[in-house]
Amino acid sequence: MVKIALSDVYRNYITCLNQQDWLQIEQYVDNDVYYNDKQIGLSGYRKMLERDFYNIPDLHFNIQLLVSDGPYIASRLSFDCSPKEKFLDLNINGKRISFSENVFYEFQKGKIIKVWSIIDKAAIESQL
Amino acid sequence: MVKIALSDVYRNYITCLNQQDWLQIEQYVDNDVYYNDKQIGLSGYRKMLERDFYNIPDLHFNIQLLVSDGPYIASRLSFDCSPKEKFLDLNINGKRISFSENVFYEFQKGKIIKVWSIIDKAAIESQL
Numbered sequence: 001m002v003k004i005a006l007s008d009v010y011r012n013y014i015t016c017l018n019q020q021d022w023l024q025i026e027q028y029v030d031n032d033v034y035y036n037d038k039q040i041g042l043s044g045y046r047k048m049l050e051r052d053f054y055n056i057p058d059l060h061f062n063i064q065l066l067v068s069d070g071p072y073i074a075s076r077l078s079f080d081c082s083p084k085e086k087f088l089d090l091n092i093n094g095k096r097i098s099f100s101e102n103v104f105y106e107f108q109k110g111k112i113i114k115v116w117s118i119i120d121k122a123a124i125e126s127q128l
Numbered sequence: 129m130v131k132i133a134l135s136d137v138y139r140n141y142i143t144c145l146n147q148q149d150w151l152q153i154e155q156y157v158d159n160d161v162y163y164n165d166k167q168i169g170l171s172g173y174r175k176m177l178e179r180d181f182y183n184i185p186d187l188h189f190n191i192q193l194l195v196s197d198g199p200y201i202a203s204r205l206s207f208d209c210s211p212k213e214k215f216l217d218l219n220i221n222g223k224r225i226s227f228s229e230n231v232f233y234e235f236q237k238g239k240i241i242k243v244w245s246i247i248d249k250a251a252i253e254s255q256l
Binding site: 065067068069072073074076088101102103117119121122125 | 193195196197201217229230231244245247249250253
């Protein structure tokens with residue numbers, strides 16, 4: 001049952017991101033969250049997401065694959081979007097690109113405490 | 129029990145890679161294996177790995193995080209190695225680099241049938 005619940009929490013988290021509901025996000029993300037081994041905290045996490053949506057107005061998170069084994073979730077996310085200018089130091093300038101992100105989450109007391117994300121930069125480069 | 133077995137199969141697969149045991153690998157990888165949505169088959173898979181070890185003589189796979197939920201495995205692998213020349217189109221020329229790979233596997237009848245891998249190219253670039 002715990003495992004099913006964690007997948008559900010994660011799916012609700014992704015819905016929250018897609019709705020850009022920056023108040024609700026504290027239900028899913030711990031105050032002391034780490035992103036790629038750096039502690040950025042909830043406010044840093046929120047800022048990162050707000051910046052992403054500002055730079056990529058049509059950003060949408062799609063879960064392609066979800067592997068759950070509490071307290072961990074691994075997710076392969078797919079994106080099909082048009083970053084306005086730069087993304088990952090690449091000049092995109094509004095071009096539509098498709099790419100994936102493979103990301104791991106560690107949960108603590110029902111909230112995300114650690115994230116290890118890798119975005120497929122090579123795939124983006126091959127589209128430019 | 130099935131879940132535990134799958135993690136064990138995966139750990140044995142990684143040991144097989146680190147031993148460069150290219151005969152044993154057919155115990156773990158399906159004849160019709162796909163790599164990043166392209167069907168490369170067992171022979172293509174073996175060639176890819178042999179090429180990797182040729183280009184990176186000190187290549188070693190380290191499991192940092194393993195999430196198992198049959199028929200899927202998600203693994204975060206870490207590397208600390210010195211590619212001889214180019215790697216991911218970057219000029220490394222023997223420099224020692226550290227990076228991660230976030231990778232998903234789908235198993236079928238106990239063997240890997242699909243792999244979706246992303247290597248952290250941005251992390252490598254930041255070390256050059």
